[in-house]
Amino acid sequence: MIATIVDWAALRDVVLASLAAGVGITVAFSTAIFGLTRFADLRRDDRVGAAWAFAGVAIVGLAVSGTAVVFGIILLVSK
Amino acid sequence: MDSDLVLVIVVVTALAFDFTNGFHDTANVVATGISTRAIPPRTAVAGAALLNFVGAFISLEVAATVAGGIVEADLITPTIVFAGLIGAIAWNLITWWYGLPSSSSHALIGGVVGAAFAAAGAEAVLAEGLVGKVFVPALIAPVLAFLVAGIAILCAYRIIARLRPGSVNRGFRLGQIVSGSLLALSHGTNDAQKTMGIITLALIAHGDISADDFHVPTWVVVSAATAIALGTYVGGWRIIRTLGTRIIKMDPAQGFAAQGAGATVILAASHFGYPLSTTHTISGAVMGAGAAKRMSAVRWGVAGNIVMAWVLTIPAAGAIGGVVYGVTRVFGDGALGPVVVSVLVVGLLAAIFGRRLREVPPPPPIPVGSQSPP
Numbered sequence: 001m002i003a004t005i006v007d008w009a010a011l012r013d014v015v016l017a018s019l020a021a022g023v024g025i026t027v028a029f030s031t032a033i034f035g036l037t038r039f040a041d042l043r044r045d046d047r048v049g050a051a052w053a054f055a056g057v058a059i060v061g062l063a064v065s066g067t068a069v070v071f072g073i074i075l076l077v078s079k
Numbered sequence: 080m081d082s083d084l085v086l087v088i089v090v091v092t093a094l095a096f097d098f099t100n101g102f103h104d105t106a107n108v109v110a111t112g113i114s115t116r117a118i119p120p121r122t123a124v125a126g127a128a129l130l131n132f133v134g135a136f137i138s139l140e141v142a143a144t145v146a147g148g149i150v151e152a153d154l155i156t157p158t159i160v161f162a163g164l165i166g167a168i169a170w171n172l173i174t175w176w177y178g179l180p181s182s183s184s185h186a187l188i189g190g191v192v193g194a195a196f197a198a199a200g201a202e203a204v205l206a207e208g209l210v211g212k213v214f215v216p217a218l219i220a221p222v223l224a225f226l227v228a229g230i231a232i233l234c235a236y237r238i239i240a241r242l243r244p245g246s247v248n249r250g251f252r253l254g255q256i257v258s259g260s261l262l263a264l265s266h267g268t269n270d271a272q273k274t275m276g277i278i279t280l281a282l283i284a285h286g287d288i289s290a291d292d293f294h295v296p297t298w299v300v301v302s303a304a305t306a307i308a309l310g311t312y313v314g315g316w317r318i319i320r321t322l323g324t325r326i327i328k329m330d331p332a333q334g335f336a337a338q339g340a341g342a343t344v345i346l347a348a349s350h351f352g353y354p355l356s357t358t359h360t361i362s363g364a365v366m367g368a369g370a371a372k373r374m375s376a377v378r379w380g381v382a383g384n385i386v387m388a389w390v391l392t393i394p395a396a397g398a399i400g401g402v403v404y405g406v407t408r409v410f411g412d413g414a415l416g417p418v419v420v421s422v423l424v425v426g427l428l429a430a431i432f433g434r435r436l437r438e439v440p441p442p443p444p445i446p447v448g449s450q451s452p453p
Contacts, residue, residue, distance in 0.1 A: 005207050005210050005211035005215070006211055007211075007352075010351045011219065011353060013347075013351045013353075014223070014348045014351050017343075017350070017351065018223055018340075018343055018347045019226070019227055019230070022230075022231055022339060022340040022343040023227060023231045023234060023340075025339045026231035026234060026336045026339050027235070027238065029235075029250075029254050029339070030235040030238040030239055031238055032250070033238075033239060033242070033250035033251065034242060036250065037239075037242045037243065040246070065254070069258075069261060072261050072342065073261070075350050076265055076268050076346070
C-alpha cells in the first residue's frame with residue numbers, strides 16, 4: 001500500500017537535493033571562514049602571498065554560499 | 080444572515096489560528112540564532128515577524144488544498160472548518176504551554192479530519208491521503224534533517240578544527256543571521272498561505288467569490304500576513320527555550336548547520352512538490368547537529384517529549400475538532416453553535432491566561448548559553 005501512496009521519485013529528489021545543498025552550503029561557508037581566518041593570521045605574520053591565496057579560498061566559499069542563498073530566494077519567489 | 084455570521088466567525092477564527100501559528104513557530108526561525116547569541120532575542124523576533132509578513136506576499140500559490148486529498152472536499156462545510164480551526168488552535172496552545180514544538184499544519188489537518196469524521200463518519204477521511212501526505216512526510220522530515228545537519232556539522236568541524244574559536248564563532252553567527260532570514264521568509268511564504276486558503280474557501284462557499292475565478296482578495300492577503308507577523312513578534316518564548324537550549328547546548332557552527340540544513344530541506348521539499356513540516360525539519364536538524372558532535376550532547380528525554388507531541392498532534396487536534404463540531408451541532412445548523420463555542424473559548428482563554436498573568440511574573444525571554452532548563 002505504502003509503495004503506491006508515496007511519490008518515491010519526488011522523495012528521492014528531495015533527499016539528494018537536501019543532502020547536496022544542506023551539506024554543501026555548510027562546507028562552503030566553513031571554507032570561507034577558514035580562508036578568512038587563515039588570511040588574517042598570515043597577513044599578521046607578513047606572509048602576504050600565502051595570505052592572499054587563502055583570501056581567494058574565502059572568496060570562493062562566500063561566492064558559493066551567496067549563490068545558494070540567492071537560489072533559495074529565487075525558489076521561494078518563483079513558487 | 081446566519082451564513083454571514085458563520086463566515087465572519089470562520090474568518091476571525093482562521094486569523095486567530097494564523098496568530099497562534101506565528102508565535103508557535105517563531106522558535107523554528109529564531110531559537111538557534113538566539114541561543115548562540117548570533118542575534119539579540121527582541122531583534123530576532125522583530126526581524127522574523129517582518130520577514131514572515133513579507134514572505135506572505137511573495138507567493139500566492141494558495142494552499143487551497145489544506146486538508147485537500149485528506150478529507151472529502153464535497154463534505155466540508157464552514158462549521159467543519161470552524162471546528163477544525165478550534166482543534167488546531169487548542170493543540171497549538173497546549174503544546175506552547177508545555178514548550179513543545181509541534182506542527183501547526185498537522186494540528187490544522189488533524190482538527191479538520193476530526194471534525195469531518197464527526198460530521199460524516201469514516202467515509203469523510205481519505206486514508207491514503209492521510210498516509211501519503213501527512214504520516215510519511217512526518218517521518219521523513221526529522222530523519223532527513225537530522226542526517227543533513229549531522230553530516231554538515233561533521234564536515235564543518237573538520238574544516239575549522241585548528242582555527243581560533245573567536246573568529247570562527249563570529250563568522251558562523253553572521254551566517255546564522257542570513258540562514259535564519261531565509262527560514263523566516265520561507266515560513267511566511269508557506270504558512271500564511273494556509274490561512275489565506277481557508278478564508279478564500281469560506282468566501283467561495285459563501286458565494287462572495289466564484290469557484291471558477293479563484294483568487295485571493297487583497298484584504299485576505301494583508302490580514303493573514305499581519306496575523307502571522309504579529310504572532311511571530313509576540314514570540315513563543317517557551318518553545319524558543321526548548322528548541323534553543325533544552326535539546327542541545329549549541330555552538331554557532333551547530334546553529335548554522337542546523338539552520339542551513341533546515342532551510343535547504345524545506346526549500347528542496349517545497350520545490351519538488353513534497354512539502355514537509357517546518358517544525359519537524361528544524362527540530363530534527365537541531366538534534367542532528369547535536370548528536371553528530373556527541374550522542375550524549377542531545378537531551379533525549381526532551382527529544383522524546385517532542386516526538387510524543389508530534390505523534391499526538393493529529394489525534395489530539397482531531398479529537399478536539401470532533402468534540403467542537405458535536406457541540407456546535409447541539410445548537411442546530413445555524414450560527415448559534417459557532418457563536419456559543421466562540422464565546423466559550425474566548426471566556427476559557429481569558430480565565431486561564433488572565434489568572435496566570437496576575438499570579439506569575441513573565442519569565443525572562445531565554446537563558447542564553449544555559450544548558451539547564453529554567
